[in-house]
Amino acid sequence: MQQLEIKNLRVAIGENEIIRDLSLSVGLGEMHAVMGPNGSGKSTLAKVIAGHPDYKVTGGEVLMDGENLFELDPDERARKGLFLAFQYPSEVPGVTIANFLRAAMQARLPEGEELEATDYYAKLYEKMDLLEIDRSFTSRAVNEGFSGGEKKRCEILQMAMLDPRYAVLDETDSGLDIDALKVVASGVNSLRGPNLGVLLITHYQRLLNYIVPDFVHVMVHGRIVRSGGKELALELEEKGYDWIREHAGEPVAA
Amino acid sequence: MSHGTAVLEEVTQTPAVNSTVTSAPPEAAGDLPRWFQQQREQGWREFSALPNPSRKDQAWRFSNVDALDLSSYRFGNALSDHEHAEILERSAVLNGKSGRLIFANDQLLDRDALPESLRKAGVIFQPLERALIEHEDLVHKHFMAQPAVLGSAKFAALHRAQVRAGAFIYIPRAVELDLPIEIFHWLVDENAAVFPHLLLVADEMSKITVIEHFRSFNQTAPGFACGVNDLIAGRGATVKYICTQRWNENVTALQINATTVERDASAMSLNLHLGGSYSRFESLSRLVGEGARSDLLAVAVAHRKQEFDARTLQDHVSPHTASDLLYKNALDDRARTTFGGLIRVEPHAHFTDAYQKVRNLLLSDDAEANSMPGLEILADNVRCTHGATSGQIDEDELFYLRTRGIPIKTAQHLIVTGFLNEVVRRLDQPAIAAHLHRLIEEKFGNARG
């Protein structure tokens, strides 16, 4: 029961089926990597789990600790412990990181209870230090004018502040140089533990040198075509996605 | 700045209660200068002669001219002790200020004089009536010297005829005020009319921030406000002016502002429009000296059937001048906003930078935002951009906030206040910005409650 369980999921955009009968379970305490070529539907999967209104679920379900996520609004899912680190985080002009995160934390408190400001800032600064984010960022507008790397670090900062049970990290490594990658990876590793399950989406094997997964799944054209241990990532790196496509009976890119 | 020692000798006489502000010509007020009396009479004649605005007139296109039936407004009653006390209590906004004047129903209620040091330096901050006597020449030179060119000549004339309350501020050469000057105008009883006036003359290299608060004592009583505000930033001076317009939502309001910016001076104004049923705001900014700069900022939060009508002119008279206008409106329910703005670069004003940006955030399908930006460029080497856009809350932004657990209402609210904060932030005045945020929050609070 203590798992994020994707069962026979089908998702379409218009007439186009993007996720095609995909099943995958992430247990609490586990780190699952999902690797796949561009356009295979990784971000679609992530956003559907989080509740993006643009996608039409045409089949299957996603259960979080047994609860059907599709019956919950995106903000309810989050308050129950789901987190999504976006591949392309939105800019929110005029809303400072401090106010944004305060609103997010406040939303998790019972009605009538006020967030304790001193504790809040103490925690915020601690997590910012961990992720090597300058404190001046607290008064900057969310993601506005941030570099790619700053945006990704800020996503993990939010994760660290919100303490999710299950986190989906969508290409949190893309656009990072090696130093930034190490900082982000150590941030994620510091959050690992028996009370966190992670679905780590990546295009490159590189990230998995720093965040070592328990399981690796390969996704092609909307479904998981192969699952294994962390060695699968290395094999994939060596042989390339075409190898997988051939074995999965999928058309090979020209 | 002591509280209890108000100087109250300037309290105006209340005219006969039954005469309305559009039916009775101004009364002769004993000891005021002759020229001022004549201006009043002339104002009255002009007001009576000029036609009512019509929508056919470009300056009143999209405007709800029916709101300008002024036949029921009269000068407000004298205040009861209770009203007096409560208004004083509610006129506390800034902790640090250089001085404060509080008017209610165009009567002076209280005054925190300037500190000794500023008075010794020659700073003047007085009720208009007193300045007319004690600083007659200075006031005469500048009093309503700018014609109302943006449509409201008739109402400027009415103001000239009926003005009896307001402030005169003079800052001598190179004097800097660390703390803002604060002025309150209150509308009190039903159908009361007020004519707030502000004349600010900042001499060379001086520096000042002024904040005005327009408020209603009663949250439903209809009323009428017709204000005129003239700011003069002398050579190298830095003037910041903030106005929070929070009349109640049954008030009809007209505000006619003119800013004159001389050589190397800079003026910044921020008008926060929250109240009024119909609220018209005209803002003329004249860049008359080389190197002059003017920032025109405004925020309107419009809901229910409120209507905000803004007309602006950025008039570049001299070369190497800059103006930057940023107006943001958030509209909910059936609210309407109109923006008509012109950038004019006069023949010799080469090397001008002029910007104009209007952003409307529509929170309801029934809200309506009209924008009429305009350019008239008669000089060379000019950099000008202008644009007005309207849009709704970005769905991806909203989704992003919701994935952090923020409920949809709170998320929308954060996005809207963030959108407006971009204007307020430009002020670079944290204490005042915090106050403006509070007022904006309060308005959203009311809307949801």
Ligand SMILES: Nc1ncnc2c1ncn2[C@@H]1O[C@H](COP(=O)(O)OP(=O)(O)O)[C@@H](O)[C@H]1O
């Ligand atoms: N909002 C959208 N509208 C139309 N097509 C989309 C949209 N989002 C994704 N797609 C399509 O769905 C497929 C999968 O995209 P995506 O989930 O972003 O893949 P990945 O993250 O693996 O690169 C692609 O073919 C893409 O063009």
Ligand SMILES: [Mg+2]
């Ligand atoms: Mg993707």
